[in-house]
Amino acid sequence: MKNKGANPQCIKEKEQHVKQDKAQLNKIEKGKQEYSDAQEAVSEAVHAFSSTDNLPQTSELVTKTLEEQASKFEEISQTHSIPDNKEASKKFRGQIKDIASTVDAWWLWAVESLVGYALGKEQQNWLLYTLLPVIYWHQQMNKTQNSEMKKAYKKAWLRASEALKVHPLSHTMLAGETERWLGWASFLSGNFHRASSAVEGRNGCLSQMYHNGRGLTRTRLKALTVIHNFDIKQRDGTTAAERLFNT
Numbered sequence: 061m062k063n064k065g066a067n068p069q070c071i072k073e074k075e076q077h078v079k080q081d082k083a084q085l086n087k088i089e090k091g092k093q094e095y096s097d098a099q100e101a102v103s104e105a106v107h108a109f110s111s112t113d114n115l116p117q118t119s120e121l122v123t124k125t126l127e128e129q130a131s132k133f134e135e136i137s138q139t140h141s142i143p144d145n146k147e148a149s150k151k152f153r154g155q156i157k158d159i160a161s162t163v164d165a166w167w168l169w170a171v172e173s174l175v176g177y178a179l180g181k182e183q184q185n186w187l188l189y190t191l192l193p194v195i196y197w198h199q200q201m202n203k204t205q206n207s208e209m210k211k212a213y214k215k216a217w218l219r220a221s222e223a224l225k226v227h228p229l230s231h232t233m234l235a236g237e238t239e240r241w242l243g244w245a246s247f248l249s250g251n252f253h254r255a256s257s258a259v260e261g262r263n264g265c266l267s268q269m270y271h272n273g274r275g276l277t278r279t280r281l282k283a284l285t286v287i288h289n290f291d292i293k294q295r296d297g298t299t300a301a302e303r304l305f306n307t
Contacts, residue, residue, distance in 0.1 A: 091140050098132045101125065103209060106159055106254045107200070108166055111216045114193045114223070116167060119160040126156045159254075166252050173248065173306065186229045187241060193220040195245035196252070251303060 104111050105125035134149050136142070144150075170192070174184050197217035204210050224230055233241065276284075289300045 088140070091136055094132065095136055098129045098136070100208060100212075102129045103206075104212060105129070106163070108163060108170075108196055108249075108252050109193045109216070109220075111197075111212050114189075114197075114216060114220050116189065117163050118167075119164045122160040122163050123156055126160065127153075130156070162253065166248075170248050173244070183229065183233060186227060186233055187245070190220075190224055190227050190230070191233070191241060192245050192248065194224050195242065196220075196249040199246070199249045247306065 102125075105117075105122050108117055109115065110117055110121075130149060130153050133152070137144055137149070170188060171184075174187065179187070194217065197213050197220055201210055201213040201217050204213060291299065293299050294303075
């Protein structure tokens with residue numbers, strides 16, 4: 061309520077300040093939402109399948125999406141005058157190629173994993189592009205803690221599940237071999253890493269040694285790498301090499 065005894069000019073100035081503050085707040089809220097959307101877009105991009113249509117991803121598609129989001133991050137930074145003192149944008153762009161390459165590497169591995177089976181082209185396509193996305197999105201849906209990502213992954217999983225139900229090969233391929241193909245799909249899906257987790261175990265093992273002031277010789281570093289890959293086991297009893305090469 062306006063004070064009847066207040067100076068009209070003072071009231072007008074304060075109202076103008078309130079409008080400016082509201083406009084600034086709206087600008088900040090919009091920037092926060094744009095930043096959040098860009099983060100989610102980055103997370104959705106680095107997958108073996110597209111979350112919108114379940115088509116297989118390629119490094120080119122992932123690179124394009126990540127480059128677009130990098131530009132959005134930079135635009136948000138400029139719009140809100142946020143200094144990039146640690147060159148985070150440059151570091152992110154420098155990682156895009158390596159991040160995207162994991163998608164092609166995983167798909168090459170997935171295709172090669174079927175070489176030992178007596179399967180026709182149509183059967184291989186069913187395994188790779190019909191069954192695999194169902195298991196993949198189910199694992200991603202249960203893995204993520206982000207509620208929005210969980211919703212997106214659930215939609216992708218439901219879409220893939222429906223495609224599996226109506227595919228004419230589903231009943232034939234799963235008849236008597238359900239355990240084999242579900243195990244195959246689960247193993248592949250569980251070994252798609254969207255970050256640098258493949259080397260984090262080795263780095264964690266060596267981290268304390270890097271701080272002992274004596275350094276590591278090339279021979280010792282090679283020996284520790286062999287120990288990490290072929291000797292250290294997880295709870296399921298498998299080594300890193302077994303999980304990667306399935307042998």
